[in-house]
Amino acid sequence: MSFKITARTILQLGSELISTDAIAFYELIKNAFDAQSRSVEVRVVVRIDFELLVMLKEQCSLLVEGKKTNATISNIIDTALLNINDEAHQASELIEELETIDDPIYLLSVLKKANYILFKDLGDGMSLKDLTDIYLTIGTRNRRKQREEENNKGRPILGEKGLGRLSVMRLGEGLRVETTQAGEKNFNELEIDWSIFSHDSDALLDSIKLEPKLGKVKKDVSLKGTRIFVYDLNNEWTFDKLFKIAESELNRFINPFESKNRDFINLWFNRQTVPLPGIDKTVFDYAHARAAATLLIDKKDGPIFSGEIDYKSYNRQKTFSLSGTHLAGIIASPQYREILEALGPFKVELYWFNRKLLTLKEGVFDAANIKKLVDNWGGGLMMFRDGFRVNPYGGPDDDWLQIDKKALSSGGYKLNRRQLIGKVEISSAGNSVLLDQTNREGLRDNVEKKALVALLQFFIWKELKVYLDEIKEMEDENIAALELDEIEERIEKGQADVRQAVQLLREKYPELENEQDALSIIDDVLSESNALVKRAKDTASVYEDRLKTTVDLAGLGLMVDVIAHELNRATQHAMKTIDTLGSNLPSNLSGTMSTLRSQLKTLQTRLKVLDPLGPSGRQHKTPTDLKYLIKEISDNHREQFKRHHINFSVIDNDNNPQWIVRAVPGMIIQILENLISNSVYWLKQHHNIDRNFKPEIFIKVDRTNSQLLISDNGPGISVDKKEEVFRPFYSTKPPSVGKGLGLYISKEQAKYHNASLYLLDDGTKDHLNTFIFDLSKC
Structure with a gap:
């Protein structure tokens, strides 16, 4: 006795x-x-509208069955011809x-095949025997045998269950099915x-x-391949x-992060090609973080996850x-080594996007397109076996790593699937225990799959997210450390110490009143430091973003902290001076006060360095x-201009080969270098969008007005x-490219020369392309 299988079982498979x-x-x-x-x-x-074709097939079926209908063969055919x-x-x-x-029977057959889906390849093809022994054998081990024999011409074998057909x-x-092998x-x-494999029938499978x-004779016996026509379509x-399916699913079937095999699928609707693009890697330039990890199986040291x-x-x-032990803790099993060795090596790579910062203001040149790319490809980690996708991981409705569930209950960054574009790479040979479910909805559950999920979750939550939160917390701590109120308190304490020291000197040695120069310097330093802190606090109030405010004032705050230290040091020196004077004013008082005066002048110089409006x-x-x-400068950029097809020119109507100004050469070079580098960057970005653009x-x-006008024809x-x-710290470049200091420093360097740097705005344009370096007061 053996199992009996009904024909309708085929429907369930x-x-x-x-x-x-x-x-x-x-x-x-x-x-x-x-x-x-x-x-x-x-x-x-699709040669006839689906709804119309359904109606025509129903009318024709009534004719075939001899049932009553107003339709005739002629009007069914006429209607079909009219609507092709x-x-x-x-x-x-x-x-x-x-x-x-x-003939109505033949007509019904033709109508069923009016619309169809064709799958055509030029592969090895099947013989008549293969159609019987392999294609019509459900659950054949043919592909598994091929994989085990490694007779795959260097290509992986994707099938394993014998159910795909x-x-x-x-x-x-x-x-x-029309198929043939070379030589036939x-x-x-x-x-x-x-x-015929209907739920309405109790027929056994072997009865069908x-x-x-x-089939027909081939014109060329060397021809090989298979054509599968699917007709009498269900939908x-x-x-x-088709375009929507291609954009959301088919373009992910073959690893879109790589170029290998990306041209394998040629998709058409009637005579119109349907594109299957990979990921536009431009999007990765705007990722705020990238993370990658690998599980390696070392024969000596065991598994290493790094x-x-x-x-x-x-x-x-x-x-x-x-x-x-660390891996054992993640896997939660003392047999971690055996489990991970059975799991096999794999790789994971992901890109994280802070979606709130995907704006032009935050450095995203083509913000709308970048957001669209993140929307299209975001969704967590897709999985690829030998470069082909394991569904449905990383799909719009799949959260196999429970990223969103975890995000709802976590603090810090709300890291979710929509912020992540990533992949996990496995292979048939290296990860043989990771098998697809029969319904192609992910991997079968086993301890190795559980270990894979545990490692990936650890990677995302304990490494990536913790690091993101840690760096943000450190930046917040820097904010606290550089709060101007705290710095002001330190300066005030230093000022009080200095005033106390001076007062002690005056009380003990009235003759010090003759040293008005030194005492005036002290008063000037204390007053200037007060004004400086007030100016810094006024500047800080302009900025709404606390983080950017702190970064903007970081250099200023650090230098103020240095001044506080210098004031404290001066206080200590004053106290030592008092100790050395003794009960009587020594004859070398003038020399001692001269030393103190010198230190205070040094301190005053430091204040001038700190003042953003004063010369260094x-x-x-x-x-x-x-x-x-x-x-x-142009000579230094010549190869770069050539490489990016940038036409660079200098316009000077004066024949004099020289133009002498009094300046610091290094600063002038830095100003011009920054302006040119910015132009080159944005011209390149614009060219990436418009290939016909000529940068x-x-x-x-302009010697008459003592100006340099630096222009480009980029986006402005x-x-x-x-x-x-x-x-x-303002920049419209991607986070990894621009720090936002170049123009700020250039403007300050221009000020050092009593010059100015600004954008030319004649009121006629929405975007400005010309910087004016005005040296008329230099």
């Missing part, structure tokens, strides 16, 4: 087990890949066939009407006979529907490596040839940002 049309496509595409085809053509052919889409694939062939029909039932009621004279054919047969197909995190927003990096006094101006500096940079020498700077761009 086919159309009812495959959850989506996309999964059905994927199973048939994998079969083409396993057949060693270089590519597969998938073409959805002339632009559809093989529309003329359908017209010719319909015009010769006078049944996925055609999801798409349509009819199937026609004929095509081999198989046709199946899946409606399917007979492969020889309506339109270009928009990785790296690059928090690009703050230019901070970390690495980690776990083995031994640390560099000396010399006669400088601006024309020579411009030429030197230009030109410097105009919005008029409403013409002042903001000169503020420290």
Whole structure:
């Protein structure tokens, strides 16, 4: 006695087990890949509107069954001919066939095949025997044997269960297979009407006979490959529907992070190609953090889980490596080594986006497009086995790592799937225990899969998120450390100490009143430090963003802290001076006070360095040839201009080869270098969007007005940002590229020369492209 299997069991293994049309496509595409085809053509052919075709088939069925109907063969054919889409694939062939029909049975057959989905490959093909022994054998081990024999010509074998062919039932009621191997004279054919495997029938599976047969003779015996026609379609197909499936699912079937095999699928709707683009890697330039990890199986040391995190927003990096007990704790099993060795090596890579910062203001040049890319590809970690996707991981409705669930209950950054674009890479050879579920909805549950999930969750929550929160907390601590109120208190304490020391000197030695110069310097220093703190606090109030405010004032705050230290040191020296004077004023009082005066002058110099509106006094101006500096800078950029096809020119109507100004050459070079570097960057970005764009940079020498005009034809700077761009730490470059200090420093260097740097705004443009370096007061 043995099991008896009803024919309707095929439905449960086919159309009812495959959850989506996309999964059905994927199973048939994998079969083409396993057949060693270089590519597969998938073409959805719709020659007659779906709803109309359903009606015509129903009318024709009534004619075949001899039931009462007002329809005739002629008016069914006329209606069909009238509604054929002339632009559809093989529309003329359908017209010719319909015009010769006078039999309702044949007409019904033609109508069923009017619309179809074709899967065509040029792989190894199948013989007549293969159709019987392999294709019609459910659950065959053919692909598994191929994998075990490693006879796959360097390509992985994707199939394993021998059920993929049944996925055609999801798409349509009819199937026609045309296949052949090289050297055969004929095509081999198989046709199946899946409606006979109905729930309405109790027929046993072995009672239904399917007979492969020889087909037409081949014109070329070397021809090989397979064509699968799925007809009598179950659902309506339109270009928009196919495009949506392609954009959301089909373009993820083959690893979109890599270029390998990306051209394997050629997708068509009638005669119109449907694109299957990979990920536009531009989006990764705007990621705020990148993280990657690998599980390696070392024969001597055992499994090692290691990785790296690059928090690009703050230019901070970390690495980690776990083995031994640490891994055992993550896996929660003392048998961690055996489990992970069975699991096998894998790789994970992800990009994290702080979606609130995906704006032009925060450095995203094409913000709308970048947001769209993140929306399209975000969703967590997709999984790829040998470069082909394991569904549904990383899909819009899948949270296999419980990222969103964890995000709802966590503090700090609300890290969720929509912020992540990433992948996990496994292989058939290296991860043989990770097997697909029969319904193709993820991996089968086992201890190895559980270990994989545990490692990935640890990577995301204990390494990535903790590091993101840690760096943010450190930045917040820096904020607290640099609070101006706290710094003001330290300065006030230092001032009080200095005043106390001076008062002691005056009380004990009235003769000090003769040293008015030194005492005046002390008063000036104390007054200037008070004014400086007030000016800094006024500046801070302008900034709404606490973090940016702190970064903006960080240098100022640190220097104020240095001044507080200097004041304290001066106080200590004053007290030592008192100790050395004794009960009587020594004859060298003047020398001692001279030393104190010298230290206070040094302190005053430091205050001038700190004052953002005052000259540093640390560099000396010399006669400088601006024309020579411009030429030197342009020569240094010559190869860069050439590489990026940038036309650079200098406009000077004066024949004098020199233009001498009194300046610090290094500062002038830094100003011009910064302006040119900014131009080059934005011209490159613009060229990436518009390949017909011809970038230009030109410097105009205006000796009459003592000005340099530095211009480009790039995207420019919005008029409403013409002042903001000169503020420290403001940048519209990606987080990993711009720090926002270049223009601020350049403007301050211009001020050092009594010059000015600003954007030319004549009121006629929304975006400004010309910087004016005005040296008229230099």
